[in-house]
Amino acid sequence: MLELRALCAGYHDRPVLRDVDLVFRPGKVLALLGPNGCGKSTLLRTAAGLLSSQGGTVLLDGVPLTSCPPRLIAQKAAYLPQSRTVPAITAERMVLHGRFPYLSYPRRYSAADRALARQALEWVDAGDLADRLLPELSGGQRQKVYLAMALAQDTETVLMDEPTTYLDVRHQLEVMALARRLAVQGKAVVLVLHDLCLALQTADELAVLAKGRLQQTGTPEEIFESGILDRVMDVELRRLMTDNGWRYYPDLPEKE
């Protein structure tokens, strides 16, 4: 389990995050929300060990992340960046790379790794894409492949930076449903999201960041009731009860 304790992080001498305490609980989907530049991605990158902290600690199963070898971190936490290079390899090969942290030199994938990669692709309902080249796939299909890769990585925590950006609404919903299924499997799923409505209706827990500080954490219900998102994002959130529970939508605040 990943825990952030009084975490400060940033780039060079520019601090972005200050004093953040947060726990990524197994079996829960946690969404990080906040305006652009508030430090959501920085938080995720620091938690994944890709950026060193400038103060405080990140604990991985109680051990400071700085004393964990990169391979061990990769076996415990998968990180899906917002954008990445798209090499001309097949979807199956991409998923197979999720097994990389478990290989030792000279790093050749075994038949068991291949079987796992196939299973992971089937699990995200992308078995038919196995032999297709990544650049040929649509954004939504690619995101599913990346999720399958995270699944093949077999980690306790999955960190995703804006996994729904640039996707059409159908694929956004599919990706969120997959995130939920990962949590049902017992994984801690942490998402940076821009879509407040999607976050409020899918996540178990929300963490609202602004100006580099963690403003509030809580269930969607609590966050909505508190009005913190209205203040931080400068919108007016409203909700409607539907057959499938609360549905949220933002509005511009009424001028007085």
Added chain:
Amino acid sequence: MKNWRISSIRKQPNKSRFLCGLGLLVVLLALASLCFGAVPLTPEEILGAFLGGTRDSAASQIVLLARLPRTCGCLLAGAALAVSGTVIQGVLDNPLASPNIIGVNSGAGLLVAVSCALFPNAVTLIPFISILGAAGAVFLVLFLAERTGASRITLVLAGIAVSGIFSAGIDAVVTFVPEALNGYSDFRIGGLANLSMTRVAPAFWIILVAMLLVLSLSGELDVLLLGTETARSLGLPAKQLRLTLLALAAALAGAAVSFAGLLGFVGLMVPHIMRRLLGAESLPLLLASALGGASLLTLCDLLARLLFAPYELPVGIVLALAGGPFFIWLLLRQRGGRSHA
């Protein structure tokens, strides 16, 4: 630029069959390279020369002293430069990067020219000195690019600047010591005539070791192709690995330059062709690049010998004349393919 590795092919070819085909092509071209030249020889004569039965005959002399070093030189330099190009393009995630464009060849060339001018008899040291020059250039370019923003185009511009400076250095050395590169035919455009085994042998060992190390790191290279961020999140020490692979690429290019001169094009063209045919998966791509580079250079060298026999062209000229248009055709074909997609 994002999808520069996109393959124009729809179906994945059978990779092992393709590699076997390339291997066969290399063998046939090597045999042709031994047979054809100013004096045509039969395969029996070549076999006789190798088995030592007719060591004193003219045919044996031609095979062992002229054709064999030249053929080995073609195979080695072609394979080394192509693999070096594949590694550099992959590691730097840059389609324009290749040993001659980012200054690796000219860095190696400059040190070769300087050491030939200062120590004309140090033949066995030349490959090592050449590698130093190549590595110096690649790390200088990397340093400049990272200092100035590390964009793909900055890297190429830095490479062109460094390449220009080093090339001027080579010209300066040759101006002051005109006989410095006398042992080389056409150093500045690349040539393989007058090669001897003493010059090829040390480079052979370096290329062999570097090539095996690169192949053994193909799994890591694959993960590096996913982008630095993803590679690191998979537990790969991306920075160290980039430097290691670039050093190996410099060793390959440096060793090739040490006996073949500043051959361009192979390192740029072959990786692109093979990537388009096979996709970006590193192990088959590296093997195909090695075989493809060896074939291309051997073929061009054969043409250089035969086209205007008894006169010979420097192989660098043939390479540019034959390879350039083929490469352009490939680019046009891909564009056509895309617009219909």
